[in-house]
Amino acid sequence: MSTRSLADAAHETNTEAPSHGQTLAQKILARVSGVDAPVPGQIVEGAVDLAMGHEQAAQAVLPFHQMEAPRIWDPSRVVIAIDHWVPASTEGAAKLHQILRHFAAEEGITNFYDVGRHGICHQVLAEDGWVVPGDLCVGTDSHTNMLGAMGAFAVGIGPTEFAAVLATGRIWLKVPPTIRVEVEGTLGKGVYAKDLILRIIREVRCDGARYKAVEFQGPTISRLSMSERFTLCNMTTEMGAKAGMVAPDATTREFLQPIAKHPMHPLTPDADASYERTISLDVDGMEPQVACPYSPDNVRPMSEIVKEHVKVNQVFLGSCTNSRMDDLRIAARIFRGEKVHPGVRFIVSPASTAIYRQCLKEGLVDLFTEGGAVFTNSSCSACFGGNMGILAPDEACASSSNRNFPGRMGAKEARIYLMSPAAVALTAIRGEISDPREVLP
Amino acid sequence: MKELLEGRVWCLGDELDTDQLIAGKYLTIIDPQELKKHVLENVDPRFSREARPGDILIGGENFGCGSSREHAPQALKAVGLAAVVANSFARIFYRNSINIGLPAIEVPGVRSLFRPEDIARIDLPGGRIQNVTTGEETRFPPLPDHILGILRAGGLVEKVRQELRGASTSPREGLA
Ligand code: SF4
Numbered sequence: 001m002s003t004r005s006l007a008d009a010a011h012e013t014n015t016e017a018p019s020h021g022q023t024l025a026q027k028i029l030a031r032v033s034g035v036d037a038p039v040p041g042q043i044v045e046g047a048v049d050l051a052m053g054h055e056q057a058a059q060a061v062l063p064f065h066q067m068e069a070p071r072i073w074d075p076s077r078v079v080i081a082i083d084h085w086v087p088a089s090t091e092g093a094a095k096l097h098q099i100l101r102h103f104a105a106e107e108g109i110t111n112f113y114d115v116g117r118h119g120i121c122h123q124v125l126a127e128d129g130w131v132v133p134g135d136l137c138v139g140t141d142s143h144t145n146m147l148g149a150m151g152a153f154a155v156g157i158g159p160t161e162f163a164a165v166l167a168t169g170r171i172w173l174k175v176p177p178t179i180r181v182e183v184e185g186t187l188g189k190g191v192y193a194k195d196l197i198l199r200i201i202r203e204v205r206c207d208g209a210r211y212k213a214v215e216f217q218g219p220t221i222s223r224l225s226m227s228e229r230f231t232l233c234n235m236t237t238e239m240g241a242k243a244g245m246v247a248p249d250a251t252t253r254e255f256l257q258p259i260a261k262h263p264m265h266p267l268t269p270d271a272d273a274s275y276e277r278t279i280s281l282d283v284d285g286m287e288p289q290v291a292c293p294y295s296p297d298n299v300r301p302m303s304e305i306v307k308e309h310v311k312v313n314q315v316f317l318g319s320c321t322n323s324r325m326d327d328l329r330i331a332a333r334i335f336r337g338e339k340v341h342p343g344v345r346f347i348v349s350p351a352s353t354a355i356y357r358q359c360l361k362e363g364l365v366d367l368f369t370e371g372g373a374v375f376t377n378s379s380c381s382a383c384f385g386g387n388m389g390i391l392a393p394d395e396a397c398a399s400s401s402n403r404n405f406p407g408r409m410g411a412k413e414a415r416i417y418l419m420s421p422a423a424v425a426l427t428a429i430r431g432e433i434s435d436p437r438e439v440l441p
Numbered sequence: 442m443k444e445l446l447e448g449r450v451w452c453l454g455d456e457l458d459t460d461q462l463i464a465g466k467y468l469t470i471i472d473p474q475e476l477k478k479h480v481l482e483n484v485d486p487r488f489s490r491e492a493r494p495g496d497i498l499i500g501g502e503n504f505g506c507g508s509s510r511e512h513a514p515q516a517l518k519a520v521g522l523a524a525v526v527a528n529s530f531a532r533i534f535y536r537n538s539i540n541i542g543l544p545a546i547e548v549p550g551v552r553s554l555f556r557p558e559d560i561a562r563i564d565l566p567g568g569r570i571q572n573v574t575t576g577e578e579t580r581f582p583p584l585p586d587h588i589l590g591i592l593r594a595g596g597l598v599e600k601v602r603q604e605l606r607g608a609s610t611s612p613r614e615g616l617a
Pocket residue numbers: 083084120121141143318319320321379380383384401402
């Protein structure tokens with residue numbers, strides 16, 4: 001099997017000799033806690049720079065009131081962005097939205113991304129500069145890790161904990177050990193940041209980074225755009241990571257300069273920081289990757305999957321992982337002038353309203369819908385099996401999203417294959433999982 | 442919080458994610474009593490009908506991975522489970538459980554000690570879990586003080602409330 005040769009591409013070195021240098025996670029937690037040199041395993045209490053809530057935050061309202069806090073700690077540091085059911089598709093969702101609207105009005109939270117300004121929470125936070133280098137960011141969503149691409153410590157929490165943050169502005173955290181992922185080489189034609197992160201997840205597995213931070217380093221990472229870094233950090237959640245991050249550099253600064261909502265603290269790891277583990281990966285010659293049912297770490301090289309002629313019923317281009325402008329443009333390049341394969345539903349959902357409008361300007365909405373795709377408003381859409389694009393039991397779906405656990409997009413038997421936007425677009429045309437390298441010039 | 446627990450066990454496998462605990466279609470439900478009707482329905486439909494207060498759930502590796510939904514531990518708490526014990530937990534599920542006052546206890550290798558319907562006895566401060574049915578026993582590192590502090594208060598709500606009132610005797614313990 002060719003999995004052998006790929007496995008050789010990644011090798012691992014064990015912990016270096018202990019040193020006094022600090023990882024990026026330690027640096028940020030030192031800043032927000034005031035503890036000089038926090039060590040992994042130590043519990044510190046940090047001041048939160050930004051707290052993000054989506055629909056799940058509605059469940060924080062009752063505990064917040066039960067905590068009897070007079071007010072929320074700082075309305076200017078709280079952002080509510082509804083995204084899972086936009087506009088509300090059920091009475092239950094409508095009530096969640098209503099609870100949040102009332103709460104925001106009562107507590108003076110003006111940073112409310114309501115229907116009309118909506119987008120996937122992580123994306124609107126990124127686009128509007130809510131999270132900057134050195135920040136401690138918490139969010140009521142497990143993919144809050146995505147914002148770590150800003151050089152921040154961004155971590156998902158539940159609603160009760162969110163209530164405590166609203167009441168106090170603080171959170172306790174166990175300082176995590178860090179896994180360093182060092183990447184060199186050039187991503188080839190038809191190979192993207194999504195393929196890279198799937199490849200890494202195959203190595204680390206679904207629980208390999210539990211309670212840990214992941215830091216991406218190396219020449220390949222330095223060359224990645226912010227959008228690509230978001231894709232990487234987003235899926236550190238699928239390794240169980242507490243946070244995923246890229247140290248801030250010129251790319252980060254350039255992205256944030258015009259939009260940053262508060263001052264940056266551009267912290268970087270020390271050269272002699274001590275990492276629990278280093279995974280080195282050379283991506284020269286790496287092929288596109290596919291995560292097969294029913295786990296994001298069940299990753300196999302595209303060439304193997306293509307031989308199996310995996311037919312799909314639905315194709316989803318969306319989610320916080322991969323529905324930004326660069327993702328949609330890559331998919332459009334492949335889909336231009338083509339038609340959706342008969343019997344396949346192709347759902348395209350941009351990550352934010354800004355991206356939606358940009359697609360209109362660039363003619364992408366025409367391009368996709370002319371070919372028979374459904375172009376939806378910006379939301380989580382089909383990603384989580386609770387709103388639209390639900391799968392029937394014996395169906396298969398090719399998706400640019402981040403999870404393929406049983407039942408994630410509907411029926412528990414439905415099979416979800418995770419891949420890059422380019423692979424998704426070609427799969428929509430051919431009706432079976434296809435390798436984008438075949439059509440890219 | 443009871444610190445000595447004894448109850449009938451339910452056994453689950455490895456990598457049981459929160460989508461399987463509570464499916465995405467139920468996420469707009471807030472009432473835990475309503476949620477508990479759907480807990481684990483795709484995995485073990487008997488659970489929501491037959492689990493009783495005081496029962497103990499035994500999971501494998503990376504229990505509660507996936508989505509951050511607090512619905513998952515909420516639904517388990519509504520069933521009245523005394524504790525959730527697993528070889529290992531996913532991070533957010535673990536924190537969510539502790540925060541709502543549901544003891545989550547990480548005991549490496551615990552899953553292989555139990556079969557469905559066995560009786561488990563847990564000594565929380567002592568760090569000891571026994572299978573009363575088979576007599577086998579294993580130990581686990583006692584919960585850190587700040588976590589015990591949250592559980593003893595009955596969850597984070599009560600803990601923060603006490604601290605905001607200045608009633609806590611040790612304000613640095615847990616979340617201030
Ligand atoms: S797009 Fe999917 S993974 Fe991202 S926040 Fe929405 S439901 Fe979660």
